[in-house]
Amino acid sequence: MKLFGGIEAGGTKFVCLVGNGPDQLVEEKRFPTTTPDETIAQVIEFFSPYTDRDELAAVGVGSFGPVDLNPASKTYGYITTTPKPGWSQVDLCGRIKKGLNIPVAFDTDVNVAAFGEQYWTPQNKTLDPFLYMTVGTGIGVGIIVNGLPLHGLIHPETGHFVIPHDLQRDPFPGACPYHGDCLEGLASGPSMNKRWGQSAETLPDEHPAWDLEAEYIALALVNLIYAYSPQRIVLGGGVSSHSGLHVNIRDKVLQLINGYVQSPTLLKKIDSYIIPPTLGNRSGALGAIAMAIIEQAKITL
Amino acid sequence: MKLFGGIEAGGTKFVCLVGNGPDQLVEEKRFPTTTPDETIAQVIEFFSPYTDRDELAAVGVGSFGPVDLNPASKTYGYITTTPKPGWSQVDLCGRIKKGLNIPVAFDTDVNVAAFGEQYWTPQNKTLDPFLYMTVGTGIGVGIIVNGLPLHGLIHPETGHFVIPHDLQRDPFPGACPYHGDCLEGLASGPSMNKRWGQSAETLPDEHPAWDLEAEYIALALVNLIYAYSPQRIVLGGGVSSHSGLHVNIRDKVLQLINGYVQSPTLLKKIDSYIIPPTLGNRSGALGAIAMAIIEQAKITL
Numbered sequence: 001m002k003l004f005g006g007i008e009a010g011g012t013k014f015v016c017l018v019g020n021g022p023d024q025l026v027e028e029k030r031f032p033t034t035t036p037d038e039t040i041a042q043v044i045e046f047f048s049p050y051t052d053r054d055e056l057a058a059v060g061v062g063s064f065g066p067v068d069l070n071p072a073s074k075t076y077g078y079i080t081t082t083p084k085p086g087w088s089q090v091d092l093c094g095r096i097k098k099g100l101n102i103p104v105a106f107d108t109d110v111n112v113a114a115f116g117e118q119y120w121t122p123q124n125k126t127l128d129p130f131l132y133m134t135v136g137t138g139i140g141v142g143i144i145v146n147g148l149p150l151h152g153l154i155h156p157e158t159g160h161f162v163i164p165h166d167l168q169r170d171p172f173p174g175a176c177p178y179h180g181d182c183l184e185g186l187a188s189g190p191s192m193n194k195r196w197g198q199s200a201e202t203l204p205d206e207h208p209a210w211d212l213e214a215e216y217i218a219l220a221l222v223n224l225i226y227a228y229s230p231q232r233i234v235l236g237g238g239v240s241s242h243s244g245l246h247v248n249i250r251d252k253v254l255q256l257i258n259g260y261v262q263s264p265t266l267l268k269k270i271d272s273y274i275i276p277p278t279l280g281n282r283s284g285a286l287g288a289i290a291m292a293i294i295e296q297a298k299i300t301l
Numbered sequence: 302m303k304l305f306g307g308i309e310a311g312g313t314k315f316v317c318l319v320g321n322g323p324d325q326l327v328e329e330k331r332f333p334t335t336t337p338d339e340t341i342a343q344v345i346e347f348f349s350p351y352t353d354r355d356e357l358a359a360v361g362v363g364s365f366g367p368v369d370l371n372p373a374s375k376t377y378g379y380i381t382t383t384p385k386p387g388w389s390q391v392d393l394c395g396r397i398k399k400g401l402n403i404p405v406a407f408d409t410d411v412n413v414a415a416f417g418e419q420y421w422t423p424q425n426k427t428l429d430p431f432l433y434m435t436v437g438t439g440i441g442v443g444i445i446v447n448g449l450p451l452h453g454l455i456h457p458e459t460g461h462f463v464i465p466h467d468l469q470r471d472p473f474p475g476a477c478p479y480h481g482d483c484l485e486g487l488a489s490g491p492s493m494n495k496r497w498g499q500s501a502e503t504l505p506d507e508h509p510a511w512d513l514e515a516e517y518i519a520l521a522l523v524n525l526i527y528a529y530s531p532q533r534i535v536l537g538g539g540v541s542s543h544s545g546l547h548v549n550i551r552d553k554v555l556q557l558i559n560g561y562v563q564s565p566t567l568l569k570k571i572d573s574y575i576i577p578p579t580l581g582n583r584s585g586a587l588g589a590i591a592m593a594i595i596e597q598a599k600i601t602l
Contacts, residue, residue: 044400066563081563129453141528145446152430152530153564160527162520162562164465178561218462227442227528229453260461260479262367263454301521 003028005047005059005100008284009092010109011084012137014039016046017285018056022120025039036090044099051100058103058296060288062112063092064138069107069151077106083177105295109284110134111149113277114142116287117234127231129226133158134282135217136237139184141224159184163219170195187216189239191217198240200272214245218252221274225253225261236277250274305593306348306401307359309585310393311410312385313438315340317347318586319357323421328584337391345400353403359404359597363413365439370408371451378407380558384478406596410585411435412450415443415580417588418535422579428532432525433584434459435591436518437538440485442525462483464520471496471513488517490540501540506600519553520573526554526562537578549573 003026008015013032019025029046033039050056066082068075077093092105107115114132118124123288143150150156160176161183162283174181175191184190192200196209203209217240221233235246250270259267266273278282304327309316314333320326330347336339351357365577367383369376378394394407408416415433419425428452433443440460444451451457461477462484475482476492486492493501495509504510504538516543551571566570567574578584 003513095365127452145451146449148447150430150446150529153532153566154530154562156530157527157562162465162557164463178559179557223462223524224528226458227525228451229455229457231454256463256480258479261455265454 002057003050003055004289004296005050005056005293006285006288006290006292007031007059007061007096008288009063009108010137010284011060011064011082011087013284014043015285016209018045018047018050018281019287019289022279022282022286033084035086036092036095039096040092040099042233042266043096047100048147051102052136056100056102058105058292058299059096059100060105060107060112060291060293061093061096061262062107062109062284062291062297064286065108066154066157067092067108068131070190082088098132103292103295103299105291107291108140108142108155110140110142111144111151111289112142112287113236113283114287115149115236116283116285116290117277117280118144118147119290121197124232124234124278127211129228129230131228131230131233132255132277133221133224133233133235133240134237135156135187135189135235135240137189139188139220139237143228143230159188159223161220161223162225183216183220187220189241192239200242201246205243210242210245211244211248213239214248214252216254217245218249221249221253222256225257228262232266232272233274234277234283235274236283241276246274303358304356304466305590306351306357306590307358307364307586307596308344308415309360309410309589310334310364311438311585312365312383312388315344315505316583316586318583318590319348319351320590322331322590323580323583323587329349334385337393337396341393341396341400344397344549348401352403355399357403359406359600360401361399361406361408361592361596362394362397363408363410363585363589363592366409367455367458368393368407368409370456377410378405380503383427398408403598404593404600406589406592408592409441409443409448409456411441411443412445412452412456412593413476413588414537414584415445415455415588417580417584418578418588419445420591422586425533425535426580426595430529430531432529432531432534433536433540434522434525434536435538435580436490436536436541438490440489440521440538444529444531444548459521459525462521462524464524465529466518466599484517484521488514488521488540493540503542506544511543511546512549513551514540514543515549518546519550519557522550522554523543523557526558526567532566533573535578535584536575539583542577547575547577565581 006017141158174185176185306316442459475486477486
């Protein structure tokens with residue numbers, strides 16, 4: 001049996017995996033995202049021993065964005081207009097494909113994480129739509145409808161949701177360079193850092209930052225619930241893993257919906273409706289392996 | 302060739318159509334929604350001459366909601382928890398099926414309208430996702446993904462989006478019985494009526510109500526664009542058809558997105574991205590005919 005590669009290409013770090021699934025991992029490497037040349041070289045170096053021995057069937061990539069997902073486009077597989085220095089208009093998919101000379105599946109980091117959480121978790125398998133939301137360095141949502149990641153015009157950009165912002169309670173103007181106080185501008189890790197003058201990890205449990213953070217995430221989740229009527233939402237990312245935050249968010253979601261969405265799945269069982277990632281901090285890289293498996297199966301057909 | 306029936310079952314009025322498409326309409330009837338017994342009897346009476354002559358192959362129904370769309374449920378085809386007096390727990394689909402004794406396709410009013418605008422309009426045909434938003438007595442959004450209406454846990458309830466509400470500019474607390482100042486609570490026809498003490502139709506073009514209304518609708522559209530990355534949005538309903546409102550809404554959508562979604566389809570051609578219904582005030586009933594055609598095709602397979 002051949003192996004598969006998974007790459008979570010994040011704006012802060014890359015995660016590379018080789019294996020056949022969560023319980024069949026062969027090797028893992030994590031390294032910070034620096035320049036495209038250096039970082040992509042590290043990716044190629046990590047997987048090369050496997051391709052040299054012809055052990056790797058395909059790799060999947062879940063990338064930070066915005067990315068071009070249109071297979072008919074000249075810039076398919078590119079990171080497009082990212083503000084991250086040096087990474088704008090980088091042919092991430094093409095350069096990995098050229099370096100490894102095997103099939104490459106490509107999608108957004110959040111779509112790939114959503115795909116992984118559904119593919120590798122039996123109890124998520126038939127849920128439709130199925131959502132994965134990350135709150136960390138950035139905020140994003142991956143959406144699986146009919147078993148496939150949703151793309152549309154470009155791809156969803158739910159991190160930039162417009163949400164109510166009570167300037168009396170939170171006078172911070174927001175940190176998004178495009179929108180100021182959009183969701184990401186108010187609730188991402190860097191926004192929290194700017195708002196409170198210290199990083200989210202160092203804010204104690206009893207700090208008012210966490211109740212405000214729960215409020216913003218709950219507002220976004222409520223709009224996602226109204227928009228998609230999802231059958232389950234996985235809430236991941238570094239910020240949202242803070243102790244007690246999930247419980248507070250769930251309470252606020254129920255308060256905001258106020259009984260309107262008459263589904264026992266939501267109203268009676270919210271603990272299994274909004275859940276942490278089953279795959280821990282490997283949703284992206286394992287999702288990328290799942291995408292690689294599907295890519296290989298399509299080619300073999 | 303057999304004929305098809307389309308029913309737009311609205312909270313205010315019902316629209317019934319017989320025909321084979323927008324250019325092949327045989328008969329149309331509109332009547333106010335009163336009690337379930339009286340209104341459903343009028344539906345049966347309208348279609349009965351056609352079923353008596355065995356001319357009608359199937360009917361489609363697009364209903365106000367919430368409705369039960371789960372085919373495995375005991376209450377499939379019911380209007381469930383509507384606050385509309387007398388209409389809660391009414392088996393709309395089953396009673397029409399029993400009365401006419403032909404196949405009945407059933408979905409939400411907005412999903413059916415979205416389906417119709419896509420099915421009958423060649424230039425909308427391959428767009429994915431494709432959205433229809435109505436702003437009138439209520440606010441709702443129908444979503445077509447991969448050619449099918451999106452359902453999920455129940456069905457989307459985008460009319461209840463939480464949006465920013467500037468109490469300085471608009472001290473009205475909102476009219477939604479569940480959420481106060483959600484989108485529908487601020488921007489539906491009845492909410493405008495309550496806010497301004499007169500009905501939307503009687504508010505002159507220069508009244509500040511319209512700029513505020515454009516703002517609320519634009520905020521909702523921006524969140525829909527971030528959530529779905531739709532390839533086109535049809536904006537229908539009585540309120541949104543007010544003269545000049547579409548132009549103002551498009552301007553505000555572009556201002557709010559502020560160049561973030563880097564797609565020429567959106568940034569350069571918004572006049573063909575957010576459009577009025579091609580089918581005028583028959584999106585729902587003609588969509589219901591399209592659903593009936595598909596239902597019949599599935600049975601014939």
